[in-house]
Amino acid sequence: MGVRYIYTREQLEQYFSRISIPESKRVYSVSSLSDPDKLNFLDILQKHQLVKVPWENLTQHYSWHRVINIRPTYLFKKIVTKPGVGGYCMEANYFFHLILYNLGFDVYMAGSRIYHADTGRYGGWTHVVNIVTLGDKKYLLDGGMGPNGPHCPVPLEPGVTLTQVDPGRMRLDYEPIGQNLDRSQKIWVFKHSYDHTMELEPVYCFTDLEFLPEDVESMNFEPMLDKQTFFTHKVVCVRFTTDKETDTELGPGSPNEVALEGEIDGSLALNHDVLKWRRRGNKVLEIPLKTEEERLAALKRYFGISFEPEDIESIHGTAAQLGPVAKQGGPA
Numbered sequence: 001m002g003v004r005y006i007y008t009r010e011q012l013e014q015y016f017s018r019i020s021i022p023e024s025k026r027v028y029s030v031s032s033l034s035d036p037d038k039l040n041f042l043d044i045l046q047k048h049q050l051v052k053v054p055w056e057n058l059t060q061h062y063s064w065h066r067v068i069n070i071r072p073t074y075l076f077k078k079i080v081t082k083p084g085v086g087g088y089c090m091e092a093n094y095f096f097h098l099i100l101y102n103l104g105f106d107v108y109m110a111g112s113r114i115y116h117a118d119t120g121r122y123g124g125w126t127h128v129v130n131i132v133t134l135g136d137k138k139y140l141l142d143g144g145m146g147p148n149g150p151h152c153p154v155p156l157e158p159g160v161t162l163t164q165v166d167p168g169r170m171r172l173d174y175e176p177i178g179q180n181l182d183r184s185q186k187i188w189v190f191k192h193s194y195d196h197t198m199e200l201e202p203v204y205c206f207t208d209l210e211f212l213p214e215d216v217e218s219m220n221f222e223p224m225l226d227k228q229t230f231f232t233h234k235v236v237c238v239r240f241t242t243d244k245e246t247d248t249e250l251g252p253g254s255p256n257e258v259a260l261e262g263e264i265d266g267s268l269a270l271n272h273d274v275l276k277w278r279r280r281g282n283k284v285l286e287i288p289l290k291t292e293e294e295r296l297a298a299l300k301r302y303f304g305i306s307f308e309p310e311d312i313e314s315i316h317g318t319a320a321q322l323g324p325v326a327k328q329g330g331p332a
Helices: 011-017 035-054 071-082 089-102 213-219 292-303 309-314
Strands: 108-115 120-136 137-141 161-164 171-173 187-193 200-209 236-242 264-271 274-279 280-287
Touching: 011 071, 011 089, 035 089, 035 120, 071 089, 071 200, 089 108, 089 120, 089 213, 108 213, 120 187, 120 200, 120 213, 171 200, 236 292, 264 292
Parallel strands: none
Antiparallel strands: 108 120, 108 200, 120 137, 161 171, 171 187, 187 200, 236 264, 264 274, 274 280
């Protein structure tokens, strides 16, 4: 009836290793924890998920099939067993949902609409978030939004402004959206700003209604079928960074357990033909990417992601390709 896919303890062990959680902090069932301890563990999981599992759309560009599969067994194989790989929101947040469920959290998914600042309107149901209940409080968790998404569990309390990677700010409001004809209908609106001097702007809205895995499967068709979405012609890959990652000319590299002891302080974003690293509101690194070789090298260096030769070839001749045809096999 209300059952989700069950991962084994060995698979949970692999997941904890994948996101670099020390053995001393691993919990396989939260049923015996107090609510404050559950919240603390949620915070740890959210941080490690965001730093180690990037929000990306690489399957649509570096694979021959270009099919996004969100079956639980495939999600585990893709995200856990392939170094550095993550997924777009449906993949990352559905997988995160399954992990939270398997750990014993009271969790459900909620459908979300992304806000488009250029039009001032929300799109359709193209995002999904997780809602976790602890005692009499609910918390928003998002493991697949990008740098303007929440970096920690956010209590569902309207009008409370919180720090979001200082000097950024975030807030949840409970209000009707502009497109509603029925102004009595209210919805949660997640808002964000990169600086405390800026006005908070909507990022997405979501409902209290539980979305099912069947809903997520239906929503998953959108990025594969909609040729107007940027997903089909633009390569993106984003992960959060911590204040213990090395700040050098070459960037932070792949974070380990030591780096993950730090607090989230920014994000690394590969936006098609440029890689940027922002820390506490300041840009500390920007690398233009002119060829496929350079982009593949950046994905390997900053995210730990590499591809088989046949996957690299699949982007050749598409709108997303950078520069001349890359050498077969990509960077060493």
